[in-house]
Amino acid sequence: MRYAVMARDERFRLLRRRFARLALAIAGSFLGWYFLYVALSAFARGLMARPIAGNINVALVLGVLQFVSTFALAWCYARYASDSLDPVAAALRDEADAPAALRAAPWRSALDPGADDDPDLADERPERSSRAERSERSGRPEPLEAGRGPASAPVPPDGTPESGRNVRLSRPTRVIEPMSAEPLPRSAMPRQPGPPDGPPGTQRDRGVPKQVNGRPRRPREERGPEEQALPVVRGRPDRVPAPPGPSPADGAPPAAPAQPDIAAGDQPAAPEPAPVPAAASAADAGPGSATGGPVHAEAAQRPVDAARSQAGTAQRQVETAQRQAEGAQQAEPAQRHQAEAAQRQAGAVPGPVASKDDGSDAWSGASVRPDPGWLR
Amino acid sequence: MIGHVLGGAAALAASPPVQDPGTASGNGRTVTFGLFVFFIVVTLGITVWARLNTKSAVDYYAGGHAFSGPQNGIALAGDYMSAASFLGIAGIIALSGYDGFLYSIGFLVAWLLTLLLVELMRNAGRFTMADVLVYRARTQSPVRTAAAVSTVTVSVFYLLAQMVGAGALVALLLGIHPGETFLGMSAEAAKTWTIVVVGALMIFYVMFGGMKATTWVQIIKAVLLIGGGVALTVLVLARFGYNLSGLLGSAAESSGKGAAFLEPGLKYGKDVPGDPYHTLLNKIDFISLALALVLGTAGLPHIVTRFYTVPDGRAARTSVNWAIGLVGAFYLMTLALGFGAAALVGRKAIMAQDPAGNTAVPQLAKALGDHFGGPVGGDLMLAFIGAVAFATILAVVSGLVLASSTSLAHDYFGHVLMFGRPRESQEVGVARFAACLIGVLAIVLAVIAKNMNVAFLVALAFAMAAAANLPAIVLSLFWKRFNSAGVVSGIYGGLVSSLVLVFFSPVVSGKVDPLTGQSLSLFPKGVDFHFFPLENPGIVSIPFGFLCAVVGTYLGRADADSRRYDELSFRSLTGAGSV
Numbered sequence: 023m024r025y026a027v028m029a030r031d032e033r034f035r036l037l038r039r040r041f042a043r044l045a046l047a048i049a050g051s052f053l054g055w056y057f058l059y060v061a062l063s064a065f066a067r068g069l070m071a072r073p074i075a076g077n078i079n080v081a082l083v084l085g086v087l088q089f090v091s092t093f094a095l096a097w098c099y100a101r102y103a104s105d106s107l108d109p110v111a112a113a114l115r116d117e118a119d120a121p122a123a124l125r126a127a128p129w130r131s132a133l134d135p136g137a138d139d140d141p142d143l144a145d146e147r148p149e150r151s152s153r154a155e156r157s158e159r160s161g162r163p164e165p166l167e168a169g170r171g172p173a174s175a176p177v178p179p180d181g182t183p184e185s186g187r188n189v190r191l192s193r194p195t196r197v198i199e200p201m202s203a204e205p206l207p208r209s210a211m212p213r214q215p216g217p218p219d220g221p222p223g224t225q226r227d228r229g230v231p232k233q234v235n236g237r238p239r240r241p242r243e244e245r246g247p248e249e250q251a252l253p254v255v256r257g258r259p260d261r262v263p264a265p266p267g268p269s270p271a272d273g274a275p276p277a278a279p280a281q282p283d284i285a286a287g288d289q290p291a292a293p294e295p296a297p298v299p300a301a302a303s304a305a306d307a308g309p310g311s312a313t314g315g316p317v318h319a320e321a322a323q324r325p326v327d328a329a330r331s332q333a334g335t336a337q338r339q340v341e342t343a344q345r346q347a348e349g350a351q352q353a354e355p356a357q358r359h360q361a362e363a364a365q366r367q368a369g370a371v372p373g374p375v376a377s378k379d380d381g382s383d384a385w386s387g388a389s390v391r392p393d394p395g396w397l398r
Numbered sequence: 399m400i401g402h403v404l405g406g407a408a409a410l411a412a413s414p415p416v417q418d419p420g421t422a423s424g425n426g427r428t429v430t431f432g433l434f435v436f437f438i439v440v441t442l443g444i445t446v447w448a449r450l451n452t453k454s455a456v457d458y459y460a461g462g463h464a465f466s467g468p469q470n471g472i473a474l475a476g477d478y479m480s481a482a483s484f485l486g487i488a489g490i491i492a493l494s495g496y497d498g499f500l501y502s503i504g505f506l507v508a509w510l511l512t513l514l515l516v517e518l519m520r521n522a523g524r525f526t527m528a529d530v531l532v533y534r535a536r537t538q539s540p541v542r543t544a545a546a547v548s549t550v551t552v553s554v555f556y557l558l559a560q561m562v563g564a565g566a567l568v569a570l571l572l573g574i575h576p577g578e579t580f581l582g583m584s585a586e587a588a589k590t591w592t593i594v595v596v597g598a599l600m601i602f603y604v605m606f607g608g609m610k611a612t613t614w615v616q617i618i619k620a621v622l623l624i625g626g627g628v629a630l631t632v633l634v635l636a637r638f639g640y641n642l643s644g645l646l647g648s649a650a651e652s653s654g655k656g657a658a659f660l661e662p663g664l665k666y667g668k669d670v671p672g673d674p675y676h677t678l679l680n681k682i683d684f685i686s687l688a689l690a691l692v693l694g695t696a697g698l699p700h701i702v703t704r705f706y707t708v709p710d711g712r713a714a715r716t717s718v719n720w721a722i723g724l725v726g727a728f729y730l731m732t733l734a735l736g737f738g739a740a741a742l743v744g745r746k747a748i749m750a751q752d753p754a755g756n757t758a759v760p761q762l763a764k765a766l767g768d769h770f771g772g773p774v775g776g777d778l779m780l781a782f783i784g785a786v787a788f789a790t791i792l793a794v795v796s797g798l799v800l801a802s803s804t805s806l807a808h809d810y811f812g813h814v815l816m817f818g819r820p821r822e823s824q825e826v827g828v829a830r831f832a833a834c835l836i837g838v839l840a841i842v843l844a845v846i847a848k849n850m851n852v853a854f855l856v857a858l859a860f861a862m863a864a865a866a867n868l869p870a871i872v873l874s875l876f877w878k879r880f881n882s883a884g885v886v887s888g889i890y891g892g893l894v895s896s897l898v899l900v901f902f903s904p905v906v907s908g909k910v911d912p913l914t915g916q917s918l919s920l921f922p923k924g925v926d927f928h929f930f931p932l933e934n935p936g937i938v939s940i941p942f943g944f945l946c947a948v949v950g951t952y953l954g955r956a957d958a959d960s961r962r963y964d965e966l967s968f969r970s971l972t973g974a975g976s977v
Contacts, residue, residue, distance in 0.1 A: 025964070025965040025968045025969055025974060025975065026961040026962070026964040026965045026968070028968055028974075029964035029965065029967055029968040030964070034968060034971070034972070037971055037972065038967065038971060041971055045514045048510060048514060049510075049511065049514060052507060052510045052511075053692070056503075056504075056507045056688075056692060057685075057688070059503070060500075060684070060685055060688045061685075063500060063662040063663075063667070063684075064662070064667040064681040064684055064685060065681065067661060067662060067663055067669075070661055070662055071657065071661045075643065076643030076644075076646075076647070077643045077644075077646035077647040077650065077660060078642065078643055078646065079657075079660055079661065081496055081660065081661050081662055082496070082499075082646075082660065085496075085499050085500075085503055086730070088503045088506070088507060089503070089506065089726050089729070089730060092506055092507055092509070092510060092722065092726060093722065093723070093726060095510055096509075096510060096513055096718075096719055096722045096723075097719075099510075099513055099514070100715065100716075100719055103517075103715065108712065110972075111971060111972040111973060112972075114968070114972040114974065115972045115973050115974040118968070118972065118974040118975065119974050119975060
């Protein structure tokens, strides 16, 4: 299940480490201080009896200090949690919960397998009705904007070579530390795209690096209207598929609809593969994306069928994904190694996406590839 | 112990009437009674409104997740601060000085542990603690049953102490002495009637209003309580010219114990001169009580159920922060109230009306009202504080009954008795019936016990929550190896050890007041079978509960599905997929 797989994500490990440190620090300090106070009250009565100001003695002061320390620790927890835990948790949560279109009911609410079938619980489902979820409920894909096709892309059916190789584990692919100065492991750095392998017009579904063609990527506000009008799933920033790794040329078109700026060789816009990360992984096929323009037309058509077939094959894909996830685990390090080799070749050494430089959040510049493994 | 003060009030019925300046006059009694009735009417209105707005299981169990962080925080504070805190702690401070403060510190500091766990529990669960515990379980039934047993046991014990105390307290607030009648009732009859009326009201609130009604009742009660506390504190400080040191000095003088009144050691951890064994026992007993208080809050079922009335983990965190602020502020105020009562009312007058000190605050209110506003002021203040105490009792008992009925219906009925899960609308019907059942049980037990010294039950409830629930919760959330066998053995081990140890402790048999020769225990004087020397089993049963959980894990089948643990870990920390 995707939660279990996402639990291996480096960001989640970071969140867990931080929470553990915070909890142990707070629990250790308040319990230690409290039991010190209890011990003093029981055994060191002479000390407690010493007066400080008039009738106020050490005992009273220590007791009031217990109150003060409690308030202070509660405040510290709230502040640290909202600064350092909440953003990470929100990112993980959005990533885990957003792609609802492919999820059939039974495994969505792990607590209550029948919950989604129970109309009593209809009012309980989280109201994060993203476009993907609305499309799921209505049974047909919802248009991203007027005139655009649905964002869902076909998923290669089981058994095809591509379906196996599309699966990646959610290894760290980007940084999500806008406010923290804590250095992340190198693996958490965003993967930058390798060298373009074809005419600029075919660089459609690469990662969107901070620097493109030697120029810094324009901030969101400055981008052209065609870039602005990209579909965005609620709560999720622009996501782009990862740079080309050694993924297969599966020919599956990327999730995004027609992107007029691609032909212009301009900075590639960020397609929004929100409901179908599986397709996104297909999109990061380097050579595969060389299909370019003609594929878009098909892309508009296929998702309609794909969405229907997806619902049918979703169940099978769960098992497949799980098996693939295990397999991908071994394959993943090799892929990463190759990707890094490609980067070194390209000579592109981007800086870490660590700060908000242009008013957009830190994610919009990062190259992110949502993990398809747990979305089947 | 906290319930001690409430239960001690029950002993008053047997004592002869004594001249006391703190009781209500005839007019005051009417005003007090009138305020009680007014509060009851308001809460009944709230219940009717809540009934109309309760349509589904989510509404009944968790108020539709519709309460904001601050609202829920106020309700949490209201749920937590029972009449025992308001009156009992102030009473202990008034009679024994600093030691009451120790008690309130334990009550407050426990909330930090709750703060650490609240988000995780809200994210990983739905309505009850058991929802979190069964996440990784291969079969839900044993875990659900254990959780339901633990919830009902802890809640019923707590409930019993509250209701017995309520009976005695209302009789005192109405100033009914033995030999007098009020509305044609003697003091004994008034006690019984109070228990029955309080019980009926709480059944009504919970059956018809569910979580929405109880939450709003608790919010109102918390506002009244804080308001009353602030008013009294300001008046007390004003009376002493805003000089805290002067207040303390005056209290120490009035108590007759001098500076020792302001230091720990008059009640807990007493030094017995020439007897180091008993001195050490007293101190260990005190540490045991402190341990039970600080670890128990996070496992109290009615607190845990209240985590789920907010939409998400972040709001749950906010609500606990609000609760910490309110509870902390209030307990600081009880410091002033207790010492003020010691200074202005005097030890003798307090003990004359209630040997355990429950009426210290109402008497203080009357004294302050008399000072600032004449007899009318005194009666009004007394009536107001009396109504606040009554509201407090009603709110807390409703919360306890709701938590028990939720657990019985959702955990036991929904998952154990019904093999296929019932539709949740059926569960609500069962929950309402369970509320009625538990309420009637509590009424019957409280009427039977109305003259017994059931004071120890609250501290025992805390010890049981810490020994049975806390190990299961903490290990479920943080230990990969933990499994359902561990949960079951931890819960039952903690519960049974607490119960057995307390049964063979001095609170149940064998404790004799050295001055009067009367039995201070549950059983009368001749019966003595205690061998456990401590009054609070916490220091033994809490580690034992953890030990049972760990041993049970290793002895049980390794159904620890690491994927489920990863999932639980992920969901609890990020809030993904929370409902």
